[in-house]
Amino acid sequence: MKSPELINATEADLDELLALAKSTFPQEQYQLLEGVFGTFVHLMRGLQNAKTSIKRLRQMLFGASTEHKRTRLKGSSGGATGDQPAATDPAAEAAPANAAAEPSKASGHGRNGANAYSDSPVVDVTLTDLQSGDPCPTCVAGKVDDSPPLVIVKVVGTPPLTATVFKVQRLRCRLCDAIFTAPLPEGLSLAKYDHRCASLLAVLRYGSGMPFYRLEGLQASLNVPLPDATQWDIVAAAIPGPRAARDELIRQAAQAPLLHNDDTPARILNLMKERARAEAAGQTVKARAINTSGIVAALPLGQKVVLFFTGHAHAGQNMAQVLVHRAAHLDAPMQMSDALACNFAGEFKSILGQCLTHGRRKFVDVLEHFPEPCCHVIEVLAQVYANEAHGRDEKLSPEQRLIHHPSHSGPPMQALHDWMHAQLDQCQVEPNSGLGQALRYMIKHWSGLTLFLRKEGAPLDNNSCERALKRAILHRKNSMFYKSINGADVGDSYMSLIHTCALCKVNPFEYLQALQAHAEAVIARAALWLPWNYREQLTATA
Numbered sequence: 001m002k003s004p005e006l007i008n009a010t011e012a013d014l015d016e017l018l019a020l021a022k023s024t025f026p027q028e029q030y031q032l033l034e035g036v037f038g039t040f041v042h043l044m045r046g047l048q049n050a051k052t053s054i055k056r057l058r059q060m061l062f063g064a065s066t067e068h069k070r071t072r073l074k075g076s077s078g079g080a081t082g083d084q085p086a087a088t089d090p091a092a093e094a095a096p097a098n099a100a101a102e103p104s105k106a107s108g109h110g111r112n113g114a115n116a117y118s119d120s121p122v123v124d125v126t127l128t129d130l131q132s133g134d135p136c137p138t139c140v141a142g143k144v145d146d147s148p149p150l151v152i153v154k155v156v157g158t159p160p161l162t163a164t165v166f167k168v169q170r171l172r173c174r175l176c177d178a179i180f181t182a183p184l185p186e187g188l189s190l191a192k193y194d195h196r197c198a199s200l201l202a203v204l205r206y207g208s209g210m211p212f213y214r215l216e217g218l219q220a221s222l223n224v225p226l227p228d229a230t231q232w233d234i235v236a237a238a239i240p241g242p243r244a245a246r247d248e249l250i251r252q253a254a255q256a257p258l259l260h261n262d263d264t265p266a267r268i269l270n271l272m273k274e275r276a277r278a279e280a281a282g283q284t285v286k287a288r289a290i291n292t293s294g295i296v297a298a299l300p301l302g303q304k305v306v307l308f309f310t311g312h313a314h315a316g317q318n319m320a321q322v323l324v325h326r327a328a329h330l331d332a333p334m335q336m337s338d339a340l341a342c343n344f345a346g347e348f349k350s351i352l353g354q355c356l357t358h359g360r361r362k363f364v365d366v367l368e369h370f371p372e373p374c375c376h377v378i379e380v381l382a383q384v385y386a387n388e389a390h391g392r393d394e395k396l397s398p399e400q401r402l403i404h405h406p407s408h409s410g411p412p413m414q415a416l417h418d419w420m421h422a423q424l425d426q427c428q429v430e431p432n433s434g435l436g437q438a439l440r441y442m443i444k445h446w447s448g449l450t451l452f453l454r455k456e457g458a459p460l461d462n463n464s465c466e467r468a469l470k471r472a473i474l475h476r477k478n479s480m481f482y483k484s485i486n487g488a489d490v491g492d493s494y495m496s497l498i499h500t501c502a503l504c505k506v507n508p509f510e511y512l513q514a515l516q517a518h519a520e521a522v523i524a525r526a527a528l529w530l531p532w533n534y535r536e537q538l539t540a541t542a
Helices: 011-022 027-048 052-062 195-207 212-221 228-237 240-254 269-280 315-323 356-365 371-393 398-408 410-425 434-444 463-479 485-503 508-517 519-524 534-541
Strands: 170-172 179-181 258-265 291-298 304-311 334-337 351-354
Touching: 011 027, 195 212, 195 228, 195 463, 195 485, 195 508, 212 228, 228 485, 240 291, 240 304, 240 315, 240 485, 240 508, 240 519, 258 315, 258 463, 291 315, 291 463, 304 315, 304 463, 304 485, 351 356, 356 371, 356 434, 371 398, 371 410, 371 434, 398 410, 410 434, 463 485, 485 508, 508 519, 508 534
Parallel strands: 258 334, 334 351
Antiparallel strands: 170 179, 258 291, 291 304
16 A cells, blocks of 8 residues: 555644544544544654664654754744753854845855866876967967966776786697797786775775675676675685784774774674574573674874674673773773663773763654753753864864863753753653653763763764764665674674775775785784875885
8 A cells, every 4th residue: 555644743633633523423433533543642652762673663753863953943842941041053143143044055066176086097188389488379479378277087987897808829839739828918917806806896895885796797787797706705815914904903993092882783694593503402592682893993193993893792892802902001091882881891991981962862852742841952962062063163172172161061061960850850750751761861871971071082972983883784784694704704804994994085995905915014014004004115115
C-alpha cells in the first residue's frame, strides 16, 4: 500500500475532534474513535522514551532528524522559562537591524578553481612568436607585458583501473630452438598488478565504501575484468607497509594530550559463527557485541590521528590498548566521549570529559512535548557554542580560550545548572518523564560536560570522533560485514591511514603508493613515513 500522509496532531486537536464527534457519532462508533485516539497518544508517549532500536520509527513520527537550533525551534512557542532570560548569539546581536530583511546569500557558487587541483600536472602554453617587451602587433606603438595567464582546467574521464596489453616479440631458431625475446620497455615489470592498483582499490573500498563486487561489475562493463577475490588478494598482499605505518600511528596517538573515542556496531562473520556454535553447545558467551571503535588523537603539533579497531572489544578496551604505549613521564590524557560505561572500561588513567552534544540531544528529542524548558536549555547551550565559534574565529590559543569560556560561558552554564536542580527539587518535572531523564542526565554528568570550563584544550563535544566513525558506517552500509578478523584488521589499517590523510590534507592515494613502493623502509623506520612527513623521505630517496 502507498505510504500515508503523515499528520502531526496535539492532544488538544484530538480532544476537539472527539468533542465534535460525540454529538454526531453513535455511541459505539464514538467509543471506537476515542480508543483509536487514545492508542495514538499512548504510542506517541511511549516512543518519546523509546530506545534507539526504533530510531527510524521515531524520526518518521516526530519529524526532522536534524538537531540544528534554527530547524528545531522554528515555530516553537517555547523560550526561556522562569526568571532566566533566553540566551542569545552575540553575533546575532551585533548584526544590523535590517539584516533580517535581506535574503541570505549562498555560501559559494559550487565551482572549484584551479587551485583545488593541487596534485594535477600543469602544462605551460606559451606564445612562440611574441615575447614580453615586443611591440604590439595590433597598434605597433605599444609594447606587450606579462599578464595573468588564462587558466583552463581539463578533466578527463577514465575507468578506475585500466590495462595495457604488451605483445613482446619473440624469435626462435629453427635449428637449436633458441628463443630471443625483445627487451621490455623501461620501468615495466612482469607483475600483472602494480602498487597503484592496491592503493586505488583501498581508497575505493575503505575510503569511499565501494564493495569489491560492485567494482567487479563496473570493471567488467569497461572490458577490464577484475574479480572481487583478486581485488582482495591485491590489497591484502600490499598490507605490510600500511600496517607498519598504522602501528606507528598507534604509538603516536598514545602520546596525545587529548583523545576522543566511541563505538559503532559492526559484523564479522567468523565471530558470529563462533558465537552461534558456542550458544548451540550450551557454552557461556562472554563477548557478544561486535563493534568498530574509533579513536581520534589530537597531537601536540596540531596533527590528528584516526584509529579504527573492529572486534569484540569496546572503545574503552581499545583505548587501553593504545595507552599501553604512552610514555611514563606524561600526565594522564584528556578523554572525550559520551557517558556510556564501555567507553571508559580499561585500566588507564584519564581526565574524563563528556560530550555536550549528547546532553543537548536529550532535550531535542523531547522538544515537541516540553517546548518551553527544552527551548531554554537549547538557547543556553547555543550561547556556549557561539562563544566557542567566536574563539575559533579569533584564533584564540588554548590559554586564551580557557579564560574566554569561564568568563562568557561559565555564568549561563551555572544558571542552567541551578535551574535544572530547581526543576527537580521543586517537583516541576516528573523525574521519569523524557524531560526528567534529560535533566537527570545533565546533572549526573555535569562535571564531564563542563570540563572545557576548567581544563585547557578540553573540547565541548565528541563530534570529531562521530565524523570519523562515518567512514566505518559507510563501509558497513555498503559492504555489510567483514568475513574474518584478518579482513577486519586489513580494513582498519587502511581506514585509519585514509582518514588520517584526510584530516592532514594529504592525498591518500599517493601516500599509500609511497608506503607500498618503500615497504621495507617503512617497516624499518615507520616514524619517518607518516602522512605529515613522508614527502621528506621520498625526496631523500630520490
